[in-house]
Amino acid sequence: MKGANRLDFELRLVANMQWAMRDLPQRHISRTFGRIFVPVDGDGPEVVERLARVCGIVSLSLARRAPLDIEAILAVSLDLARENIRPGETFKVETRRANKKFPLTSPEVSRLGGAHILGHMPEVTVDVQQPQRTVHIEIRDQEAYIYVDSVSGPGGLPVGSSGRGLLLLSGGIDSPVAGYLAMRRGVRVTALHFHSFPFTSERSREKVVDLCRRLSLYGGPVSLYVAYFTEIQKAVRQNCPEELYVTIMRRMMFRLAEHWARETGCLAVFTGENLGQVASQTMESIAVIGEVCRLPILRPLIGMDKADIIAWARRIGTYEISIRPYEDCCTLFVPRHPATKPKLAKVVESEASLDIQALLAESMARTEVVRVGGDEDTGREDTGASPLYKATWTEQENREDQGDSGLDRPGPRVLE
Ligand code: ATP
Numbered sequence: 001m002k003g004a005n006r007l008d009f010e011l012r013l014v015a016n017m018q019w020a021m022r023d024l025p026q027r028h029i030s031r032t033f034g035r036i037f038v039p040v041d042g043d044g045p046e047v048v049e050r051l052a053r054v055c056g057i058v059s060l061s062l063a064r065r066a067p068l069d070i071e072a073i074l075a076v077s078l079d080l081a082r083e084n085i086r087p088g089e090t091f092k093v094e095t096r097r098a099n100k101k102f103p104l105t106s107p108e109v110s111r112l113g114g115a116h117i118l119g120h121m122p123e124v125t126v127d128v129q130q131p132q133r134t135v136h137i138e139i140r141d142q143e144a145y146i147y148v149d150s151v152s153g154p155g156g157l158p159v160g161s162s163g164r165g166l167l168l169l170s171g172g173i174d175s176p177v178a179g180y181l182a183m184r185r186g187v188r189v190t191a192l193h194f195h196s197f198p199f200t201s202e203r204s205r206e207k208v209v210d211l212c213r214r215l216s217l218y219g220g221p222v223s224l225y226v227a228y229f230t231e232i233q234k235a236v237r238q239n240c241p242e243e244l245y246v247t248i249m250r251r252m253m254f255r256l257a258e259h260w261a262r263e264t265g266c267l268a269v270f271t272g273e274n275l276g277q278v279a280s281q282t283m284e285s286i287a288v289i290g291e292v293c294r295l296p297i298l299r300p301l302i303g304m305d306k307a308d309i310i311a312w313a314r315r316i317g318t319y320e321i322s323i324r325p326y327e328d329c330c331t332l333f334v335p336r337h338p339a340t341k342p343k344l345a346k347v348v349e350s351e352a353s354l355d356i357q358a359l360l361a362e363s364m365a366r367t368e369v370v371r372v373g374g375d376e377d378t379g380r381e382d383t384g385a386s387p388l389y390k391a392t393w394t395e396q397e398n399r400e401d402q403g404d405s406g407l408d409r410p411g412p413r414v415l416e
């Protein structure tokens with residue numbers, strides 16, 4: 001992927017970095033091979049905190065500049081050592097010389113730097129094997145950059161470099177983590193949430209908006225589609241055998257997911273499913289449910305343990321939002337004995353009692369779009385435009401983003 005695409009990746013990363021700093025003072029970001037330079041002016045810690053979340057960034061270093069002169073480089077190194085290395089700590093100096101014209105070699109610069117710091121700071125010691133702190137000196141064409149230690153970024157790919165995906169986002173712990181992992185592989189996420197007002201409250205919807213806002217910190221705004229699911233749930237409950245509620249309800253979800261994915265230029269559907277966690281996540285259920293959707297269904301959490309997922313949720317800051325107590329539509333009408341091994345023929349037969357087309361059409365017409373994390377984000381429902389208009393807009397934006405996928409965009413697929 002790297003060679004020819006490198007420039008695209010870097011430009012996209014820079015755009016995402018600019019987005020993450022959009023409310024801070026304007027600054028010019030520059031690139032040289034493998035490095036991106038962001039000038040800071042007293043706001044370094046704030047900038048580092050923002051950028052440490054941007055997918056595609058491996059590490060960040062708050063550096064100070066020095067002219068290409070060994071005396072100046074040593075002086076800045078000492079200043080930084082004094083500010084950062086505490087008494088009793090061990091350190092080493094590591095030099096990278098991208099500028100081969102500089103008269104000293106990397107080991108020579110490191111040796112001089114170490115000696116200079118030791119000469120002025122008797123309270124620290126050198127350990128070249130396992131130092132607690134590392135003073136980095138990077139000698140480039142125009143100047144040198146000096147920093148102590150680095151902060152890790154998320155790594156992965158810049159959001160947008162892998163195209164767009166539709167995330168089925170519940171208010172639970174799992175699906176936001178799945179969304180984050182998709183973003184970290186470069187996927188720009190459009191979220192779809194099924195809402196069963198008034199069975200599920202306004203608060204459960206706010207929770208999902210908050211989750212999207214949190215996800216947007218990792219690489220850009222997230223469009224949230226809030227799909228009306230009330231009539232579907234009622235119809236399934238009234239007409240279908242109890243043990244198949246969940247199976248049939250989830251098939252309805254995936255039919256709508258396919259529709260909205262195609263509508264918004266998404267190439268795949270992402271879920272927070274995890275094998276064996278609940279009745280609908282057995283191999284048999286996954287197969288029967290996924291059968292209605294012709295787009296790839298990707299499940300980044302499929303093999304994880306719940307404890308790993310929770311650790312991720314805490315790390316990315318979605319856990320505290322997810323554990324707010326509001327009902328999710330999936331926890332409504334949960335049958336006492338849901339089928340763990342549903343049979344497709346039986347499911348299809350049970351669905352015959354539903355007017356699937358009409359139910360899907362009604363949900364589509366009543367679906368709302370919230371653009372979360374954008375400049376115009378108010379956290380409230382977007383009433384400025386009809387859902388249809390917004391959907392078209394998103395699709396257009398996406399075409400510009402990555403070129404048309406070439407997949408056809410038929411209406412929702414319904415089981416004949
Ligand atoms: P989560 O913690 O993400 O809610 P879960 O373990 O509770 O997952 P389920 O409730 O069976 O499992 O849901 C499985 C997946 O289906 C979720 O991870 C999510 O991707 C999708 N999903 C469930 N409910 C909704 C909903 N109301 N809106 C959108 N997607 C949903």
Ligand code: MG
Binds near residue numbers: 170171172328330
């Ligand atoms: Mg759930």
